[in-house]
Amino acid sequence: MPKKAKPARNGEEEGPVPCKQGKLEAAQAPSTLNFESPTVLFESLISPITTKTFFKEFWEQKPLLIQRDDPTVATYYQSLFRLSDLKSLCGRGLYYGRDINVCRCVGGKKKVLNKDGKVHFLQLRKDFDQKRATIQFHQPQRFKDELWRIQERLECYFGSLVGSNVYITPGGSQGLPPHYDDVEVFVLQLEGEKRWRLYRPTVPLAREYCVEAEDRIGQPVLEVTLKPGDLLYFPRGTIHQADTPPGLAHSTHLTISTYQNNSWGDFLLDTISGIVFETAKEDVELRAGVPRQLLLAETTTAETKRLSDLLRTLADRLEGTQELLSADMKKDFIMNRLPPFYIGDGAELSTPGGQLPRLDSTVRLRFQDHAILTVGPDQERSDEMREKMAYIYHSLKNRRDTHMMGNEETEAHGLRFPLSHVEALKQIWNCSVISVKDLKLPTDEEKENLVLSLWSECLIQVV
Structure with missing residues (x-):
């Protein structure tokens, strides 16, 4: 999720160096995705699974694992983000906390190893090599053109914001303890291998973020090692953890996430004020004053009943409404x-x-x-x-x-x-x-x- 920027040493916050949006990276491998339309892009992302099968059997329900033995796809995934990209990106004005987190899972707890201020690549690489820390890079689509291209199409497809994070973890190390997120997550394995363990959600379709969930996770429902070109989807609320196996130099994976605060409850909160606004113009009951001292005393059964009746009036009004007023x-x-x-x-x-x-x-x-x-x-x-x-x-x-x-x-x-x-x-x-x-x-x-x-x-x- 977005992180707050750290102030510069002179007390003023420096912004990131603006991206050169028009220039594609020369090292970008030929895309294995189809960008003809948002729908076709998503179809190619989860291929060979069809979108009909995905939304019927997996979306908001259970994880989906797609393992591909295709060197072309693997090469394309590897080109999306590499450890070597960090050296040039650090020269563009990155800050700890806002752009990069350095962390490691120690004794089942998350230990943050961030420094203050700007990120310097030599120090970052030192923490990576010597402290076996994970580098979490926030929202790489700000700098990587192909990720911008992918996520822009996905935002059109889902009608919801689509964010991403890159995680680079040394061999024999783990960055985060078991946790769950409040977003739908697609994991793309870019470099090396990453071992994943997924557990049954303690809070299905979670709204809140939990940092430590190891005391409630139970047995994994899925254990898998992802290789470049593989894709893993899991719904929000799914407890998960991942580590890089020993013997590997490092592992890089990308998480693409969407549907944060995009539930029916959120939509109801967004539109209910418009429904009340319009109905009150015509219904005198909604313009009548509440009982004296209502705000100073406990609500009675009669007042609850009155409120229920008014809500039913709103529901009846909603049945005939063709266009809802969206507030935000x-x-x-x-x-x-x-x-x-x-x-x-x-x-x-x-x-x-x-x-x-x-x-x-x-x-x-x-x-x-x-x-x-x-x-x-x-x-x-x-x-x-x-x-x-x-x-x-x-x-x-x-x-x-x-x-x-x-x-x-x-x-x-x-x-x-x-x-x-x-x-x-x-x-x-x-x-x-x-x-x-x-x-x-x-x-x-x-x-x-x-x-x-x-x-x-x-x-x-x-x-």
């Missing part, structure tokens, strides 16, 4: 996800597509996987009677170098329109191409202004 989840996802992957200087993301749109133009949506249309209360007004507005959020201007670094500030990029523009926006979102004059708006001026706004934001192009 959609916006937070778009704000914090990776920008689209590109090769070159990224001009495509910052240059409007085609000529200036006119009334007689035909347009199409660009980067559909990276833009959302949502409806919500007017965020520029704070009074109770604020009207609903249409919002477009996109990730074209997101910063790759802050992805999944929770302490970094992010901002929303997008546009705001009157609610009367929703149908016209849906036309653009749902049609492969559409004529500007066919948009469902009352005047030609409104039609032209709408497409001009989207074009200026690089969200549509004239075809």
Whole structure:
């Protein structure tokens, strides 16, 4: 998970050196993954297992082990991240805690061996060789182009943030004690071999993170040694531990994780305020005052019954609702996800597509996987009677170098329109191409202004 940055010696926090996003590593092996679409990418990642089988039998249910005896896949996995990559990356301004953790499992406990401030490769290698410590590198997709490419596609596929960590462990050593995470995890073995032991979850689909779980783990349900090219999936809540067998120089594996805070409970919390907001406009019961001194006394059976009745009213209202008002989840996802992957200087993301749109133009949506249309209360007004507005959020201007670094500030990029523009926006979102004059708006001026706004934001192009 994201780590907080350590302050520099002068008391000011230094940020990471910006990534050179346009240049692919020369040593990158030919990809064995298919990037034709997000769906096809995921299919190729878990091949030969089909997505239908995966989501029916394994997702959120039990581990999946895919062992491949394919040198091409192994070579590609090995190219994703190597121990040797750390030397050049340390020269780009990495910090202990924020970018790198150094740790070792000693007596069933996690021992953190971090220094202060910047990471220097010689010291890092010394701790690795002499103290047999594991190097945990946070969010390598900030620096490695192929991981950016993979995770950007996976974020489109899952509709959820996708983070990653690299773990490099010397032979005969273990970095972390048995623990479980609150994310769905895909393990890619990159270098050497890693022994894994998975146990039955003590908290299925865990929300909380537990550092030490060795007193409750029981017997392993899966013991396996992963080799380069192998993939292991396990659901959140699965207790696990891994070590590098003796006799090996080291082992490197990558964890790709997703679906943190992405449950039905999270979605209900996100939308319930919108349901209450809309229902209270029409239902006087929701606008009636609570009993006197309710907040000063214990809740009675009558008050609980009243609240239950109001919740049933909301449930009835929800049955006929076509569009839920999302308070934060959609916006937070778009704000914090990776920008689209590109090769070159990224001009495509910052240059409007085609000529200036006119009334007689035909347009199409660009980067559909990276833009959302949502409806919500007017965020520029704070009074109770604020009207609903249409919002477009996109990730074209997101910063790759802050992805999944929770302490970094992010901002929303997008546009705001009157609610009367929703149908016209849906036309653009749902049609492969559409004529500007066919948009469902009352005047030609409104039609032209709408497409001009989207074009200026690089969200549509004239075809």
